[in-house]
Amino acid sequence: MSDLFQGLWAILGRSTADLDATIAHFIRDVVVLCFTRHRSLYEEEGFQWMAIAVQKGCTGSQAYLALHALPDKTLEPCTQAILGGLTGPFLAEAKRMIAP
Numbered sequence: 001m002s003d004l005f006q007g008l009w010a011i012l013g014r015s016t017a018d019l020d021a022t023i024a025h026f027i028r029d030v031v032v033l034c035f036t037r038h039r040s041l042y043e044e045e046g047f048q049w050m051a052i053a054v055q056k057g058c059t060g061s062q063a064y065l066a067l068h069a070l071p072d073k074t075l076e077p078c079t080q081a082i083l084g085g086l087t088g089p090f091l092a093e094a095k096r097m098i099a100p
Contacts, residue, residue, distance in 0.1 A: 012061035019060035
C-alpha cells in the first residue's frame with residue numbers, strides 16, 4: 001500500500017498540471033478503492049510520511065490526495081497546509097470535510 005501512495009505522491013508532485021476535476025476524481029477513486037478493498041493494509045499504513053511531506057509543502061494535487069487519504073488523527077495537524085494548497089471548489093470541499 002505504501003508503494004502505491006508514495007508513487008502517486010511523487011507523480012502528483014512532478015506534474016505541472018493544476019488540480020482539476022479529472023485528477024480529483026482519479027485521486028478519490030484510488031483512495032476509495034484502496035480503503036474498501038484493502039482496509040487492513042490501509043489502516044496499517046499510518047501515512048506519517050505523507051503528513052510530514054504535506055507540512056513541508058505540496059502541490060494542489062498532493063494536498064487533495066492528503067485530504068482524502070490521511071486518517072483523521074494524522075490529518076488534523078496538516079489541515080492548514082492542505083487548505084493552503086487548494087483553491088476554488090477544492091478548497092471549499094476541503095473546508096466542508098475538515099469542519100468540526
